[in-house]
Amino acid sequence: MPGSAVVMIESFELVSVSPLVAIVDDDVSMREALEDLIGSLGYRALMFGSAHDYLASPERSQVACMILDVQMPGMTGLDLQTHLVEHKTAPPIIFVTSFGDDTVRRRAMRSGAVCVLEKPVQEDEIIGCIDKVLRGGAGEG
Amino acid sequence: MALTLAAVSVALIVFAFDTFSGYESAIAVLYAVVLVLVAPGRDQRVLVAAALVCGALTVMSFVATHWGAMDASNIGRVLVALVAIALTAALLFSRLSLHQARTALGESEANLRIMADTVPQILWQALPDGRIVYLSRRWTEMTGATIADGLAGDGLAFLGWFHPDEQPTALQEWTEFIRDGVPFEFYRRLRMADGSHRWLQISASPVRAAGSGEIEKWAGVATDIDDEMRAQLTVRATNQTLEARVAERTAELARSERRYRSAFEQTHVAMLELDLTAVAQELDAARLRGNGDGAADLAAHPEAFERCLNALRVLDANRAAVDLFGATDREALLARRGPLIRSRTAEDIDRYYALVERRETIEAEAEIVVLDGRVVKVLFGVSPIEAPDGRCHVLVGMIDVTERDRAQELLLAAQEELGRANRAATLGALSASIAHELNQPIGAVMMDAQTAARWLERDPPDLASAKRALARVAGNAERASGILRRTREQLVKGRRSVEPLDAGEVAASAIALIERELRLNRTRAELRVAEDLAPVEADRIELQQVIINLVMNAVQAMRDTPPAEREVIVDVSRAEAEVAVAITDRGSGIDPAHIDRLFEAFYTTKPGGMGMGLQICRATIESFGGTLDVRNNEAKGATFAFTLPLLNGDER
Numbered sequence: 001m002p003g004s005a006v007v008m009i010e011s012f013e014l015v016s017v018s019p020l021v022a023i024v025d026d027d028v029s030m031r032e033a034l035e036d037l038i039g040s041l042g043y044r045a046l047m048f049g050s051a052h053d054y055l056a057s058p059e060r061s062q063v064a065c066m067i068l069d070v071q072m073p074g075m076t077g078l079d080l081q082t083h084l085v086e087h088k089t090a091p092p093i094i095f096v097t098s099f100g101d102d103t104v105r106r107r108a109m110r111s112g113a114v115c116v117l118e119k120p121v122q123e124d125e126i127i128g129c130i131d132k133v134l135r136g137g138a139g140e141g
Numbered sequence: 142m143a144l145t146l147a148a149v150s151v152a153l154i155v156f157a158f159d160t161f162s163g164y165e166s167a168i169a170v171l172y173a174v175v176l177v178l179v180a181p182g183r184d185q186r187v188l189v190a191a192a193l194v195c196g197a198l199t200v201m202s203f204v205a206t207h208w209g210a211m212d213a214s215n216i217g218r219v220l221v222a223l224v225a226i227a228l229t230a231a232l233l234f235s236r237l238s239l240h241q242a243r244t245a246l247g248e249s250e251a252n253l254r255i256m257a258d259t260v261p262q263i264l265w266q267a268l269p270d271g272r273i274v275y276l277s278r279r280w281t282e283m284t285g286a287t288i289a290d291g292l293a294g295d296g297l298a299f300l301g302w303f304h305p306d307e308q309p310t311a312l313q314e315w316t317e318f319i320r321d322g323v324p325f326e327f328y329r330r331l332r333m334a335d336g337s338h339r340w341l342q343i344s345a346s347p348v349r350a351a352g353s354g355e356i357e358k359w360a361g362v363a364t365d366i367d368d369e370m371r372a373q374l375t376v377r378a379t380n381q382t383l384e385a386r387v388a389e390r391t392a393e394l395a396r397s398e399r400r401y402r403s404a405f406e407q408t409h410v411a412m413l414e415l416d417l418t419a420v421a422q423e424l425d426a427a428r429l430r431g432n433g434d435g436a437a438d439l440a441a442h443p444e445a446f447e448r449c450l451n452a453l454r455v456l457d458a459n460r461a462a463v464d465l466f467g468a469t470d471r472e473a474l475l476a477r478r479g480p481l482i483r484s485r486t487a488e489d490i491d492r493y494y495a496l497v498e499r500r501e502t503i504e505a506e507a508e509i510v511v512l513d514g515r516v517v518k519v520l521f522g523v524s525p526i527e528a529p530d531g532r533c534h535v536l537v538g539m540i541d542v543t544e545r546d547r548a549q550e551l552l553l554a555a556q557e558e559l560g561r562a563n564r565a566a567t568l569g570a571l572s573a574s575i576a577h578e579l580n581q582p583i584g585a586v587m588m589d590a591q592t593a594a595r596w597l598e599r600d601p602p603d604l605a606s607a608k609r610a611l612a613r614v615a616g617n618a619e620r621a622s623g624i625l626r627r628t629r630e631q632l633v634k635g636r637r638s639v640e641p642l643d644a645g646e647v648a649a650s651a652i653a654l655i656e657r658e659l660r661l662n663r664t665r666a667e668l669r670v671a672e673d674l675a676p677v678e679a680d681r682i683e684l685q686q687v688i689i690n691l692v693m694n695a696v697q698a699m700r701d702t703p704p705a706e707r708e709v710i711v712d713v714s715r716a717e718a719e720v721a722v723a724i725t726d727r728g729s730g731i732d733p734a735h736i737d738r739l740f741e742a743f744y745t746t747k748p749g750g751m752g753m754g755l756q757i758c759r760a761t762i763e764s765f766g767g768t769l770d771v772r773n774n775e776a777k778g779a780t781f782a783f784t785l786p787l788l789n790g791d792e793r
Contacts, residue, residue: 032589033610037588081765
């Protein structure tokens with residue numbers, strides 16, 4: 001799997017259309033870890049410390065995928081999802097949460113989330129989710 | 142005297158005329174005149190002598206003038222004269238007798254009157270119907286009223302002098318006395334001349350006619366007995382007062398007796414009156430056998446002590462006692478035989494001697510076996526009480542404390558449960574917060590490590606990126622460790638109140654708190670506290686928690702030890718400038734492979750354990766400035782030992 005992904009990424013790099021992945025997480029260490037992971041996969045990453053920062057960003061229309069933390073001060077991940085869905089500006093969302101809370105999972109999935117992953121996140125799980133979004137999106141596009 | 146002279150003159154003239162005149166007549170008849178003159182106020186013998194003299198003179202004159210010429214006519218004349226003298230004398234004689242009798246009577250009457258008037262009583266007489274007809278002069282002297290006043294009102298006015306209190310019934314009573322017709326006596330107060338009243342004793346007897354026995358009159362006497370009466374009244378009043386006092390006191394005693402009786406009956410304290418006379422005899426006998434030391438003798442001869450205890454008798458018991466002993470009624474309890482108290486210690490023997498011989502009051506706690514065989518724990522007090530004939534009676538009061546102890550046990554258990562729940566809740570909240578806080582760096586570490594691997598797997602490997610990722614791994618690991626350290630510090634600090642403590646006392650209170658767990662786990666705990674302990678500086682609750690934790694660890698370590706050997710020793714001793722506390726168990730000890738990891742956080746050998754206990758204990762002790770270590774014992778089990786510095790570095 002990882003091997004084929006790499007091949008695929010390299011093919012994207014060739015056309016120099018590197019998809020943009022938004023990372024919204026209040027924890028800086030998680031943000032950094034995710035950014036590096038996205039980079040190692042060959043995508044570009046945009047990092048936001050809060051939902052408001054994301055909403056204020058001019059680049060968000062180009063975002064192809066979002067990795068969203070559930071537990072955040074102020075607007076939570078679920079609130080942001082709801083807001084984006086209502087404004088029909090929601091990119092495909094991969095949720096990352098500390099709590100294996102079924103309610104959170106159901107709400108997120110009902111609103112169209114691609115994945116809901118629990119921390120600590122296993123590498124192959126999150127890569128699988130990103131591939132699903134970007135490869136599928138590329139196939140459609 | 143004049144009459145005597147006249148009589149003698151008349152006698153001489155008659156004699157001279159009769160003798161010398163020669164006149165033939167019965168001139169001697171005139172001697173009667175002499176007698177008449179002599180008689181008044183004379184003795185009868187004088188009269189008789191005068192008559193004889195006159196007779197002799199008549200005969201002498203006759204003989205002198207008619208000697209030799211005596212004839213019938215002159216003899217007749219002389220005889221007439223003599224008869225006249227005799228008759229006159231006789232007449233005068235009887236008259237004199239009558240006069241004398243009269244004189245004597247008059248004197249006697251006067252004497253009686255004087256007597257009646259001089260005796261210090263009022264003498265009185267009354268008609269058969271009670272109307273007074275005579276009062277002696279003493280009446281006037283006493284009442285100041287005249288006798289006529291007293292006799293007025295148809296002979297009943299005297300009643301008006303009686304005391305006003307007696308006035309209304311005076312007449313009726315007087316009439317009743319009189320009507321009974323027998324001697325009577327009564328006491329009344331009479332008004333005196335000065336207005337005061339004096340007590341009189343009035344007694345009366347009926348005087349009956351000789352023949353018919355009809356009452357002719359009443360005679361009586363009224364005696365002033367005021368002084369005696371008053372004295373007597375005073376005595377009577379005093380007696381009455383005394384009697385009243387005695388009655389009052391008796392009533393009071395009766396009331397008090399009733400009161401105590403009712404207190405005895407109604408109190409919720411079980412009360413028994415025991416007869417220990419036979420017990421006392423047994424104790425005496427034991428003293429003789431033991432050469433003065435009865436206690437030693439009874440201790441050596443349990444059967445003798447048993448006999449002694451069996452000798453007590455229940456004399457009385459109140460309602461609460463009947464209930465306490467589970468008896469159907471009082472009689473059932475009184476019929477009970479045998480000892481009351483279950484234990485048979487040397488102390489029990491001493492108590493009996495103290496109670497019976499030194500008559501001391503005793504208070505203690507004991508277990509008694511009641512009628513239905515249950516064992517009841519009681520708090521009791523015994524006091525000797527007064528008993529007749531040198532008997533030995535005691536009063537026992539007892540309160541059932543079984544319920545109290547059970548309630549206390551339940552309370553302790555509830556407190557413990559609450560404490561445990563609290564600790565669990567605190568730990569739960571704590572672990573959740575730790576989990577959340579640690580999750581971030583740990584999640585980041587995982588991801589970074591995996592990403593680093595990815596950079597390295599590239600061909601060619603991106604070493605710079607891998608290095609950056611690994612640097613983040615180190616940073617996040619550092620952060621996780623910082624969270625743990627901070628948490629631990631928070632656990633042992635913040636709610637601290639450090640004060641001078643007696644470590645021995647804290648250890649005792651800690652053991653008391655888990656007494657129930659110890660019992661449930663059939664484990665004995667022995668506390669040894671050195672005598673020369675100085676105070677240490679620590680937080681009481683935290684120190685208590687550490688000791689509880691270590692003792693509970695010891696208890697759990699002995700789960701597989703036979704119950705007879707399950708023992709925890711808590712030893713509190715002095716060491717240099719510290720107090721040392723060692724908790725030793727007799728369990729299987731600690732696997733030497735694990736002993737070094739024992740104090741690591743989250744390290745546990747217990748199923749379901751958090752692995753925080755010993756970590757927190759050590760941190761707590763270290764925060765007090767002490768150390769906590771563990772070692773396996775040479776024989777069996779392990780010892781957890783910690784030290785605590787003395788207060789202010791006190792070296793004493």
